[in-house]
Amino acid sequence: MSTWHLINAGLLGFMVAxxxxVAxxxxxxxxxxxFAIYSLSAATLxxxxxxxxxxxxxxAVGAGISSILMLATLAAxxxxxxxxxxxxxxxxxxxLALAVVLFAGLHDLAPVGDPAAPAHVHVAPRYLSETATEVGVPNVVTAVLASYRGYDTLGEAVVIFTAGLGVTALLGGHFRRRRSGKNGDV
Amino acid sequence: MSEHPIVRAGAKLLVPCILLFALYVQFHGDFGPGGGFQAGAIFGAGCILYGLVFGVDALARVVAPRLVQQVAAAGVLLFALVGVAALLGGGTYLDYDALLPDPIAGQHLGILLIELGVGATVSAVMLGLFFSFTRG
Structure with a gap:
């Protein structure tokens, strides 16, 4: 067992604990x-x-924003x-049934870092070799997210916007207060 | 939380650093880890920390709740308009090569603009959620 196995096993064990x-x-x-500690361990992993x-x-999202929103909910x-x-x-x-299904599915996953894994032989080699000449940014992740997969990222931005719209429509705090305050003035 | 002097002083020291770090993550995403999404989350978290310590009304005086909703929509609009600009430049939708005569410069401009859109939307939605949760 290498050091990395020990670190991963330790982090995963800590997350289970x-x-x-939490439960x-x-x-x-x-x-x-x-929950915040759990997210931070996941980030370390x-x-x-x-x-x-x-x-x-x-x-940023799991340990930062989520915790703040849950704290705000607790305060209310x-x-x-x-x-x-x-x-x-x-x-x-x-x-337990879900755990059995997930563990059964584990066997079909490629080993971590396997160069012959389907994810590593499809479009990834092209992204890695052509990013420098086609996009010209050093961070390939940014090139894939923003340029090669621009549609997906546009979809994500729309999803986030729609989620915010939905929460505002459901809770609608500041608009309701603003309107009632205006009526109170009149 | 506003009555604790240590929390107030700590927040006063931290909030500018958090906002500056968010801008760094936003504009350095091409070169290191980061990008619009992370930067938006960090920027939103910095503003929310200010709101938690000094009160939601103090935060609403800095960033108006109405403005937050408009910025959230403007971010998505900016992203979509970059795609339209690429169409007008003769390329396909969101093909940044067509934005400028030099394809690489076009890619850089396109990525900068769409990351800006994503960052604006994410930070504004985070702030909007916080306003909805705390002023409801």
């Missing part, structure tokens, strides 16, 4: 903090896998989870 702690905790403030851009996104609600009295057998069975 944090996930179990067991009743104090939601602590659960939010553990991505760094260990050489996916620095993904790690960056995970740290109660900091403790309600006690549930329903049976827990069905969720447990469903989770």
């Amino acid at each position: 944090v996930a179990i702690a 067991a905790l009743r104090n939601l403030f602590a659960a939010v903090m553990l 991505f760094v260990a896998l050489d996916a620095v851009d993904v790690a960056f996104t995970e740290a 609600t109660d900091g403790r989870e309600k006690q549930h009295r329903h049976r827990r057998a069905l969720p447990l069975v469903l989770c």
Whole structure:
């Protein structure tokens, strides 16, 4: 076992422990903090896998924005989870069944870093060899996201915009307040 | 949180650095890890930290909630218009080669503009979510 295996195994084990702690905790403030730690461990794992851009996104969105939004929600609600009295057998069975399916699917995944993996023999070699002459930016990830896969990124921007629109339409806080304030003035 | 002096002083020191770092991530994404999405998230997080410490109303005086929604739409519009500009330049949609006479310069300009659009949309949507959650 190499050092990388040990680091990956340690990080994954830590993430499993944090996930179990999140499920067991009743104090939601602590659960939010553990979620942030979970995201940060995931970001570290991505760094260990050489996916620095993904790690960056995970740290900014998972550990940063998500935690802030969950804290804002906690500030507007109660900091403790309600006690549930329903049976827990069905969720447990469903989770175990999903775990079995996922582990069965693991066998079809190519090993990490396998040069013959389908993802590495399709368009990736062309992107890697032609980015310098076709796009001319040193970061191939940016070249793929912004140029080669521009449509996908446009779609992502639209998805984010639509999600923000949906939340504003559902909660609509500042617009409602603005209008009621105006009516109050009149 | 506004009554804690350490939190206030820490936030005052951190917020400018966070916003500057977001701009670095935005414009250095061609050369290192980063890009519009990460920069938008970091910029939004910096503004939200200001709002958490000094109050949502203080944040609303800096970035107006109405402006946030317009910026979110303008970012997507900028991205889509770059595609239209490429069409007008004689290329296919979002083919940045057609933006400028020199294809490489066109690629650089196109990537800069669409990353700007993505960053504007992401940071504005993050701020819009925060406003919706806290002022509802």
